[in-house]
Amino acid sequence: MKPLVYIISAPSGSGKSTLVNELRKLVPGLDFSVSYTTRRPRGSEQNGREYFFVPVEDFERMIGAGEFLEHACVFGNYYGTAKRFLQDAEKHGHDLLLDIDVQGAAQIKRQLPEAVSVFILPPDKQTLEWRLRHRSQDSQEVIHKRLVAAAKEIENYPEYDYILINDRLEQSIDELKAIVLSERLRRSQARLSPAETEIVATAERCLLPNIRGRLQPILASFAVSVTSTRG
Numbered sequence: 001m002k003p004l005v006y007i008i009s010a011p012s013g014s015g016k017s018t019l020v021n022e023l024r025k026l027v028p029g030l031d032f033s034v035s036y037t038t039r040r041p042r043g044s045e046q047n048g049r050e051y052f053f054v055p056v057e058d059f060e061r062m063i064g065a066g067e068f069l070e071h072a073c074v075f076g077n078y079y080g081t082a083k084r085f086l087q088d089a090e091k092h093g094h095d096l097l098l099d100i101d102v103q104g105a106a107q108i109k110r111q112l113p114e115a116v117s118v119f120i121l122p123p124d125k126q127t128l129e130w131r132l133r134h135r136s137q138d139s140q141e142v143i144h145k146r147l148v149a150a151a152k153e154i155e156n157y158p159e160y161d162y163i164l165i166n167d168r169l170e171q172s173i174d175e176l177k178a179i180v181l182s183e184r185l186r187r188s189q190a191r192l193s194p195a196e197t198e199i200v201a202t203a204e205r206c207l208l209p210n211i212r213g214r215l216q217p218i219l220a221s222f223a224v225s226v227t228s229t230r231g
C-alpha cells in the first residue's frame with residue numbers, strides 16, 4: 001500500500017519541532033523524512049538526525065540527478081526531501097512525515113494530491129515572539145526577521161487541510177495525533193469503535209472549514225487579512 005504522506009509546516013517558533021518529536025514517540029509506523037540542507041548545523045544538531053548537512057555543490061548535483069521529491073530555497077539556503085524516504089516508507093509499510101516549508105508543501109501537493117497537510121499556528125504574534133525569545137537560540141535581529149517571515153508564511157494557511165493552533169501543548173499533541181490516526185482510519189474504511197469516533201471528531205475540529213472562526217484574531221495579530229487570502 002502507498003504510504004500516507006503528512007506535511008507539516010509552521011512559522012519558526014510555533015512549536016513544530018516540539019509537536020513532531022512528541023508525535024513520533026506516540027504513533028508507530030510513521031517515518032520522518034530527514035531533509036537535506038546547505039545551511040550549517042545549529043546548536044546540538046547532528047548530521048543525519050535533524051538534517052543531512054551538505055555543501056551547495058552536492059545539493060545541486062542531487063537536484064541534477066533528480067533525487068529530490070521537492071526542494072526549495074528557504075532563508076537563503078537550499079532544503080530538500082529525498083525521494084528515497086518515500087520509497088523506504090513504502091518498502092516498510094510505513095507512513096511518512098515531512099517537516100517542510102510552504103513552497104515544498106505546494107510542490108508535494110501537486111505531485112501527491114492525497115497528501116495530508118497541517119499548518120501549525122501560534123496563538124498570536126506576541127506568544128510567538130515570547131517563545132522565540134525563551135528558546136534562546138536567536139539574536140534580537142534574527143527574531144525580528146522570523147516574525148516578519150512568519151506573517152508571509154501564515155498567508156498560505158488556506159492551502160492546508162488542517163490548522164492546528166498550538167496554544168496548550170498537551171491539547172495540541174492530542175490533536176496532531178488525532179489528525180494522523182483519523183486519516184489512517186479514514187483510509188482503512190473500518191467500522192469505528194467509540195474511541196476511534198472520538199479521535200475522528202478531535203481531528204475534524206482542526207479541519208480548515210471547521211476552525212476558520214478561531215483564526216481571525218490570530219491573523220489580525222500578524223496583520224494578515226482574511227480577505228487578502230483564499231480563506
Ligand code: ADP
Pocket residue numbers: 010011012013014015016017018019131132134135166167168169170172
Ligand atoms: P519550531 O520547531 O516551530 O521552530 P519549537 O518546537 O522549537 O518551534 O518551539 C519554540 C519554543 O516554544 C520552544 O522553546 C518550545 O519549548 C516552546 N513551545 C512549543 N510549544 C509550546 C506550547 N504549546 N506552549 C508553550 N511553549 C511551547
Ligand code: 5GP
Pocket residue numbers: 009010012035036039070071072074079080081099100101102103104105
Ligand atoms: P530550519 O533551518 O529552521 O530548521 O528550517 C527552516 C525552514 O525550512 C522550516 O520552515 C522548515 O520546515 C523548512 N524545511 C526543512 N526541511 C525542508 C525540506 O526538505 N524542504 C522544504 N521545502 N523546506 C524544508
